[in-house]
Amino acid sequence: MRxxxxxxxxxxxxxxxxxxxxxxxxKHGWLGTWTxxxxxMPSADLKTLQQTTHLGTxxxxxxxxxxxxxxxxxxxxxxxxxxGTAPLTISAAHVxxxxxxxxxxxxxxxxxxxxxxxSVTIPAGAFAASDAVxxxxxxxxxxxxxxxxxAQPIPAVTFHNLALQTAFFAAGDQTAALELSSAEVRPPGLxxxxxxxxxxxxxxxxxxxETPRKADVVIAASSPPLLAQSGSxxxxxxxxxxxxxxxxxxxxxxxxxxxxxxxxxxxxRRYPDVLEGLAAQLPKTMYVAMLNTGISGNRLLADGTGxxxxxxxxxxxxxxxxxxxxxxxxxxxxxxxxxxxASSQDIIAALTSIATRVHSKGMRIYGAxxxxxxxxxxxxxxxxxxxxxxxxxLRSSQVFDGVIDFDKTIQDPTHxxxxxxKYDRGDHLHPSDLGYAAMAAAIxxxxxxxxxx
Numbered sequence: 001m002r003x004x005x006x007x008x009x010x011x012x013x014x015x016x017x018x019x020x021x022x023x024x025x026x027k028h029g030w031l032g033t034w035t036x037x038x039x040x041m042p043s044a045d046l047k048t049l050q051q052t053t054h055l056g057t058x059x060x061x062x063x064x065x066x067x068x069x070x071x072x073x074x075x076x077x078x079x080x081x082x083x084g085t086a087p088l089t090i091s092a093a094h095v096x097x098x099x100x101x102x103x104x105x106x107x108x109x110x111x112x113x114x115x116x117x118x119s120v121t122i123p124a125g126a127f128a129a130s131d132a133v134x135x136x137x138x139x140x141x142x143x144x145x146x147x148x149x150x151a152q153p154i155p156a157v158t159f160h161n162l163a164l165q166t167a168f169f170a171a172g173d174q175t176a177a178l179e180l181s182s183a184e185v186r187p188p189g190l191x192x193x194x195x196x197x198x199x200x201x202x203x204x205x206x207x208x209x210e211t212p213r214k215a216d217v218v219i220a221a222s223s224p225p226l227l228a229q230s231g232s233x234x235x236x237x238x239x240x241x242x243x244x245x246x247x248x249x250x251x252x253x254x255x256x257x258x259x260x261x262x263x264x265x266x267x268x269r270r271y272p273d274v275l276e277g278l279a280a281q282l283p284k285t286m287y288v289a290m291l292n293t294g295i296s297g298n299r300l301l302a303d304g305t306g307x308x309x310x311x312x313x314x315x316x317x318x319x320x321x322x323x324x325x326x327x328x329x330x331x332x333x334x335x336x337x338x339x340x341x342a343s344s345q346d347i348i349a350a351l352t353s354i355a356t357r358v359h360s361k362g363m364r365i366y367g368a369x370x371x372x373x374x375x376x377x378x379x380x381x382x383x384x385x386x387x388x389x390x391x392x393x394l395r396s397s398q399v400f401d402g403v404i405d406f407d408k409t410i411q412d413p414t415h416x417x418x419x420x421x422k423y424d425r426g427d428h429l430h431p432s433d434l435g436y437a438a439m440a441a442a443i444x445x446x447x448x449x450x451x452x453x
Contacts, residue, residue, distance in 0.1 A: 031243035031322035037293040039306030040083035041157040053169040056154035061174040070289040071139040072241025080237035081122040083158040094175040098142035103179035146175040248450035249289040254329035258294025262425030274440035300350040329368035336378035344389035367400040369407035374417035375428030409442040
């Protein structure tokens with residue numbers, strides 16, 4: 001009898017373990033479905049942030065929205081204190097799906113735990129992953145991440161300056177609040193979303209996010225006191241879902257053109273976002289996630305905005321869960337930022353070094369040609385000559401697994417050193433929404449298929 005009881009208990013325990021979210025995720029591991037590349041907030045900006053939000057001096061809630069590129073049956077969030085100089089404590093964290101503005105769909109709200117605890121302290125220079133949440137995450141869903149940050153010394157803040165998405169700061173622990181501001185608060189120029197019209201999958205007539213129930217979209221009678229809004233992301237590193245057998249990720253490494261500078265806010269029109277929509281339409285690429293690690297102002301050779309692409313390669317690219325392919329578009333800031341002083345040989349050496357390191361991890365890498373910049377504030381004839389030399393290398397080199405010719409895609413054929421006017425957001429450097437869409441369409445989807453292991 002004791003043997004029967006023991007066997008039954010063992011079977012019950014095995015069932016519990018097998019059905020635990022974290023255990024299930026071990027079958028195929030985790031897949032990055034969203035990420036960002038962080039750096040240290042400048043001291044002047046940090047001072048303004050702390051004055052307006054009271055971050056560090058009182059308990060505040062920070063609510064942020066991220067757009068996921070793949071779905072899954074479980075989800076977890078990775079938080080970052082990678083540029084912090086002191087431990088960072090998060091006293092509570094929640095995830096939910098977005099309704100509109102800062103409003104969540106309350107039926108989807110779930111608390112995050114960290115090894116079973118509601119709070120976590122992240123050492124300086126480190127990361128922390130939440131426990132797995134058993135939540136079916138639809139592809140292309142907008143995930144709302146709310147964290148409560150108690151009063152504590154915060155001498156440095158890890159952030160990404162160009163979210164193209166609004167973050168909300170409110171007083172107290174409001175991680176489970178329906179909303180932190182009225183749905184009327186939105187970036188200028190964007191109309192109120194049509195909540196009666198469900199978001200559609202690119203390849204089918206099924207809903208990605210179901211139409212919110214009437215109760216979910218009622219404006220709350222009162223909202224917690226909103227302290228401030230921001231266009232940056234703070235203390236976030238990534239969102240991961242349970243990987244499937246066919247899952248993989250493409251990491252887009254670059255500067256402002258990868259980051260999406262000039263694209264319309266709150267609409268996810270960066271070229272990696274558009275590329276994900278195209279990939280989702282084909283059976284062989286529909287399980288490929290897009291991870292954007294662009295930083296506006298980033299360089300290859302010297303620190304610009306954030307560490308160089310070479311310095312951050314391990315942290316932002318090679319360590320991404322499920323990553324099998326890299327698209328590299330970097331170098332224009334080295335040319336323009338130095339007024340043509342940076343040599344083509346130095347840029348080519350840096351691009352080659354990155355390709356070599358990516359290949360050493362068994363991953364593919366595609367080099368992208370540098371796009372036109374004539375007419376921009378930092379254009380020089382010497383810089384244009386350097387750009388052409390780098391592009392000749394990219395088109396002919398055997399260092400990369402292939403080339404993506406963004407230059408020819410969005411240039412003006414009659415003036416090859418310039419962007420085609422309809423692809424120019426107006427500064428003669430960054431593409432418009434149409435330009436980013438053209439860049440995505442120029443990428444052969446067969447190159448995104450997961451390589452054979």
